[in-house]
Amino acid sequence: MVDMEQTAHGMMRRTFVFGTAGCLVLFGMGGLAYMGSTEVCRPPGGQDDDHFTSLCIHCEKCREICPNSAIGTAHIEDGLLNVRTPKMAYSYGWCDFCEEANAGVPLCESACPTTALLLPEDARPETVIIGKAVINRSWCLGWQLMGCRICVDACPYQAIELDGDKRPMVKEDLCNGCGACENVCVSMENGSVNGEESGRAIVVEPLESA
Amino acid sequence: MRRMKVRNLRALVATFVVLAVAIGYVTVTGLGNVCAAGVGLVSSICPVGALSALLASKTLIPRTLVALAVVAVLILIFGRAFCAWICPIPLVQRWLPDHRRRAQELEVETKSVIETVSRSTSEDTDADARTGGKRIEDEKGSCASCGEGTTCTAGAKMKLDSRHLILGGTLLSAAVFGFPVFCLVCPIGLTFATLLLVMRLFAFGETTWTLLVFPVILILELVVFRTWCRRICPLGALMSLIAGASKTFRPHIDDERCLVTSKGSLCRICAKACPEGIDVRHPDLSRHGVNECSKCLECVDACPVHAISLPPVPSRK
Numbered sequence: 001m002v003d004m005e006q007t008a009h010g011m012m013r014r015t016f017v018f019g020t021a022g023c024l025v026l027f028g029m030g031g032l033a034y035m036g037s038t039e040v041c042r043p044p045g046g047q048d049d050d051h052f053t054s055l056c057i058h059c060e061k062c063r064e065i066c067p068n069s070a071i072g073t074a075h076i077e078d079g080l081l082n083v084r085t086p087k088m089a090y091s092y093g094w095c096d097f098c099e100e101a102n103a104g105v106p107l108c109e110s111a112c113p114t115t116a117l118l119l120p121e122d123a124r125p126e127t128v129i130i131g132k133a134v135i136n137r138s139w140c141l142g143w144q145l146m147g148c149r150i151c152v153d154a155c156p157y158q159a160i161e162l163d164g165d166k167r168p169m170v171k172e173d174l175c176n177g178c179g180a181c182e183n184v185c186v187s188m189e190n191g192s193v194n195g196e197e198s199g200r201a202i203v204v205e206p207l208e209s210a
Numbered sequence: 211m212r213r214m215k216v217r218n219l220r221a222l223v224a225t226f227v228v229l230a231v232a233i234g235y236v237t238v239t240g241l242g243n244v245c246a247a248g249v250g251l252v253s254s255i256c257p258v259g260a261l262s263a264l265l266a267s268k269t270l271i272p273r274t275l276v277a278l279a280v281v282a283v284l285i286l287i288f289g290r291a292f293c294a295w296i297c298p299i300p301l302v303q304r305w306l307p308d309h310r311r312r313a314q315e316l317e318v319e320t321k322s323v324i325e326t327v328s329r330s331t332s333e334d335t336d337a338d339a340r341t342g343g344k345r346i347e348d349e350k351g352s353c354a355s356c357g358e359g360t361t362c363t364a365g366a367k368m369k370l371d372s373r374h375l376i377l378g379g380t381l382l383s384a385a386v387f388g389f390p391v392f393c394l395v396c397p398i399g400l401t402f403a404t405l406l407l408v409m410r411l412f413a414f415g416e417t418t419w420t421l422l423v424f425p426v427i428l429i430l431e432l433v434v435f436r437t438w439c440r441r442i443c444p445l446g447a448l449m450s451l452i453a454g455a456s457k458t459f460r461p462h463i464d465d466e467r468c469l470v471t472s473k474g475s476l477c478r479i480c481a482k483a484c485p486e487g488i489d490v491r492h493p494d495l496s497r498h499g500v501n502e503c504s505k506c507l508e509c510v511d512a513c514p515v516h517a518i519s520l521p522p523v524p525s526r527k
Contacts, residue, residue, distance in 0.1 A: 015371045018376075050388070055263045056389075058259075064239075077418060083394060084403050114273070
């Protein structure tokens with residue numbers, strides 16, 4: 001009997017310690033996450049940041065279902081709050097709004113179990129702005145007057161055009177951040193990119209920082 | 211031929227789940243992992259993640275509520291079976307020394323009980339009476355309320371512990387900070403995330419610090435805090451709360467076979483075998499009530515006379 005009482009007592013104290021410590025850690029993490037999270041390009045429907053962050057349960061279903069492998073996951077480098085959330089990965093694929101795979105209804109949005117990805121009723125590829133393409137002029141072969149126009153031809157929205165010297169320019173009002181240009185950019189293969197492996201001379205940047 | 215131990219069968223099922231998720235990742239089936247599995251209406255969702263998301267966004271989302279309802283029904287039927295059969299965490303834990311030691315202790319205990327019973331039935335005298343007598347002395351405490359050889363009839367009470375506190379903290383933090391905080395550290399999610407990161411490392415050569423950080427968090431959670439399932443996991447806590455209303459697949463003892471009721475033995479093997487701290491014979495006196503049962507079938511496996519079963523519907527008694 002004495003034995004049992006002691007156990008029961010010990011359990012109570014440990015229960016309290018574990019429970020409180022656990023809760024404190026959770027609250028600490030909740031506070032920490034406000035610092036140091038960066039903007040990333042979200043799949044279609046994830047453009048309202050507050051809406052997205054409050055609902056995403058990091059299940060990665062959108063990433064898995066994307067027929068173009070255009071969705072990757074954000075890493076710790078993108079900030080604590082973004083870890084395991086979807087982030088467009090244009091080096092592997094670009095977003096065609098599932099035109100081919102699902103008649104223009106993005107599969108990621110319909111797969112999201114919590115509607116963290118949510119498109120308005122009248123959403124069209126032209127109105128959902130994932131990000132804006134930005135050209136790194138010192139890496140771009142076209143800007144080194146080498147006549148490269150691969151991104152210009154790849155853009156489904158005619159949002160990139162060549163200037164008088166045949167250098168590509170992004171028309172920001174037409175770009176929706178689909179990533180076709182970043183996907184085809186050959187600057188990496190041609191060795192004009194310095195730094196990270198997935199670097200491209202044209203990259204889609206999230207709206208706020210673009 | 212020896213029957214496969216249920217412990218190994220469970221490991222096999224859980225491994226199959228991990229493999230299925232990995233195959234799904236490769237083949238782009240969109241079946242997802244355990245955070246949200248299935249397609250369309252035939253889908254489930256992690257109830258802790260779903261509740262956190264609903265609280266964080268302060269909206270009711272039909273899609274999520276339907277998936278939650280599916281999960282609630284599954285838990286009402288199968289209780290915490292997820293914990294024993296699907297969750298990848300026990301796969302890791304079974305290699306930890308604590309778990310191996312417990313298994314060995316149980317083996318010794320089983321041998322001694324069987325010896326005692328067989329000796330007392332063969333009506334040996336003094337020496338056995340003494341060992342038997344000593345055992346009764348030892349065990350009296352735990353049987354005080356209902357007396358030796360009878361079954362506790364009162365239903366098992368639900369008992370709250372630190373996991374339930376953390377469940378509260380999980381939901382509250384989601385509501386306060388406006389995002390599902392627990393998802394960031396959930397070892398189940400991190401296991402599947404690490405699996406994916408390793409796959410992408412080999413498939414695309416994608417490197418990230420996360421590839422180091424996730425395993426480190428996992429190791430911290432599972433090795434340093436060995437008692438994750440027992441003391442911390444809010445998912446287990448939530449399932450145990452829902453399972454309180456469940457009447458199906460509850461462990462049932464056949465009194466005609468049970469050594470305690472048929473032979474007056476003080477066998478407690480099923481109680482010792484239970485990883486959830488349930489004493490099937492005396493649920494009221496045990497650390498946890500039957501609502502915590504994870505249907506792991508350890509008690510069924512351990513019972514020397516095969517007296518325990520988990521009937522789909524409770525037998526009238």
